[in-house]
Structures are given as structure tokens and as C-alpha cells.
Amino acid sequence: MPSTTSNAPLLAARRILVTGAARGLGLSFAQALCAHGARVVLADLRAELLQASVAQLKAQGHDVHGVPVDVSDPASITGCVAQAVEMLGGLDGLVNNAAITDSGGKTVDELDIETWDRVMDVNVRGTWLVTRACRPHLARSGRGAIVNLASDTALWGAPRLLAYVASKGAVIAMTRTLARELGADAITVNAIAPGLVNVEATQYVPEARHRLYVEQRALQREQMPDDVTGAVLYALSDLARFVTGQLLAVNGGFVMH
Structure with missing residues (x-):
């Protein structure tokens, strides 16, 4: 009986664009994708940091490129995607990771309209x-896959984070509609909802909130970027070709969804 297993990397030759990839979770995703055989374009607003991260991955022997992008600017997005497609020769996967918090620490009364609009522009409209x-481009691939980064804050209603929580709730809802609309093109669309991950972007979070997460998780420890990458790899791979419109909470059991 022929073997059903393969020694090929999980994402061999897949062409994937990752936004918000210059540091933190986005960079961890790019690193893991490369390690599993993918060819990756990292996109980020922070051009110098982006190039440093690309150079780091290239030094490890990975097939990567960097393209600056501002996901709040439609023209910048159009140019970024065009460059990514030219560099990779097409596109098989997308990780919508670019996001900002900005509203952290502000109550519903303290939150200003400008901050609300900025968070929505980047996190929702940008996605x-x-x-x-x-x-x-994903439709032409025949095996296109999209992963949207949500947040478990939208599942438990984290206080003093209204704009961010609302934006991530919108990403979850968008994922379901996109899955239905893009299914005709054989494109899967799923969302990952991490908990509070120990990365640069969460350094502003009060220590008490970090302790809350650790103490109330089923797995009582800090969440690291590598704890999230497996879910992203799965959702982009052929293992998940019949999985779409779904939300996977990856938070050590802080929220069980």
C-alpha cells in the first residue's frame, strides 16, 4: 500500500504575504513560514526595521523580500501587493497581521474620535x-488561504481597550463573510485570536493585566510568539483546505471558544 506521508515541507514553495511583519508576531510568523518551505514577502510601515528583519531572515538562508506598506493608505496597499506578486511570481497565502492598539488605557469617555478612526482605518479597513x-492573485493560485489576526480581547470584552476590541470583533465578523464570498475561488479565510503575547507591542500593558492572563489560563504561563505560529501554519496549509470561516482562540485556555 503506498505511503500517504510526505517528506516535503508543510508549505513547500508557497508564496505568502505577511503584513505587520517587521517585528513581534508578524516576524515570528514569517520566520516559521520560511522554516516550513514558504517564500515570503514581509510588509510593514517601519521601513528600516523591516529591512533589518529581512536581512536577518536572508542570513538564515530563507527566500524573503521586504516591501514597505501603510495599510491605512489604499494606494500603498495596491503598490505593496503588486510588488509582492512580482517578487514571488504569484500569491498563495496572506496573513493580515498589521494592527495598532492606540486606545489602550482609555475609558469609553476618554477615548477620542481621532484615535477610534485611526484604529479602525488600520485594523478593519486595512484588513x-x-x-x-x-x-x-489568491484565486489564480487555486489553493489560496487567508489568515486574519483577531484577538481574544474581542471574546471576553477587555476593558479600557474599546477601539481595539471593537476592531478585532469586526475582523472576526469579516472573516465569516469573506469566507463565504471567496469560497467560490477556493480561497479559505480563517481567523486566529491570540491572547496577550509577550512581544514588543504589549510592553505598555500593565503588569496586573499580564498576571491576570497567566493566573486565569488553563496553561499558566506567559504566551510567547511561537505559541501562535502553529495555528497560522495549519490554516495556510493543505491540512486546512476544508476549514474556512472559523475562529481559533490560541490563548492557553484563558478564553475557551
Whole structure:
């Protein structure tokens, strides 16, 4: 009986774009994708940090490129996706990771309209516009896959974080509609909802909130970037070709969804 296993890397030759990839979770995703055989374009607003991260991955022997992008700017998104497609020769996967918090620590009364609009522009509109720009290329792939980064804060209603929580709730809802609309093109769309991950972007979070997460998780320890990468790898791989419109909470059991 022939073997059903393969020694090929999980994402061999997959062409994947990761936004918000210059540091933190995005960089961890890019690193893991490369380690599993993917060819990756890292996109980020922070051009100098982006190039340093790309150089780091190249030094490890990975096939990577970097493209600056501002996901709040439609023209910047169009240019970024065009460059990514040219560099990779097409597109098989997209990780919508770019996001900002900005509203952290402000109550509903303290939150200003400008901050609300900025968070929505980046986290919600940016996810939509990047997806829209990538859709025709993912459709041509025949095995396109999109992973949207949500947050478990949208599942438990983290206080003093209203704009961010609302934006991530919108990403979860968008994921379901996108899955239905893009399914005709054989594109899967799923969302990952990490808990509070120990990365640069969460350094502003009060120590008491970090302790709350650790103490109330089923797995009582800090969450690290590598704890999230496996879910992203799975969702982009052929293992998940019949999984779409789903939300996977990856938070050590802080929220069980």
C-alpha cells in the first residue's frame, strides 16, 4: 500500500504575504513560514526595521523580500501587493497581521474620535483592503488561504481597550463573510485570536493585566510568539483546505471558544 506521508515541507514553495511583519508576531510568523518551505514577502510601515528583519531572515538562508506598506493608505496597499506578486511570481497565502492598539488605557469617555478612526482605518479597513487587493492573485493560485489576526480581547470584552476590541470583533465578523464570498475561488479565510503575547507591542500593558492572563489560563504561563505560529501554519496549509470561516482562540485556555 503506498505511503500517504510526505517528506516535503508543510508549505513547500508557497508564496505568502505577511503584513505587520517587521517585528513581534508578524516576524515570528514569517520566520516559521520560511522554516516550513514558504517564500515570503514581509510588509510593514517601519521601513528600516523591516529591512533589518529581512536581512536577518536572508542570513538564515530563507527566500524573503521586504516591501514597505501603510495599510491605512489604499494606494500603498495596491503598490505593496503588486510588488509582492512580482517578487514571488504569484500569491498563495496572506496573513493580515498589521494592527495598532492606540486606545489602550482609555475609558469609553476618554477615548477620542481621532484615535477610534485611526484604529479602525488600520485594523478593519486595512484588513479589508489588503484582502481585496490580494484576492485575484489568491484565486489564480487555486489553493489560496487567508489568515486574519483577531484577538481574544474581542471574546471576553477587555476593558479600557474599546477601539481595539471593537476592531478585532469586526475582523472576526469579516472573516465569516469573506469566507463565504471567496469560497467560490477556493480561497479559505480563517481567523486566529491570540491572547496577550509577550512581544514588543504589549510592553505598555500593565503588569496586573499580564498576571491576570497567566493566573486565569488553563496553561499558566506567559504566551510567547511561537505559541501562535502553529495555528497560522495549519490554516495556510493543505491540512486546512476544508476549514474556512472559523475562529481559533490560541490563548492557553484563558478564553475557551
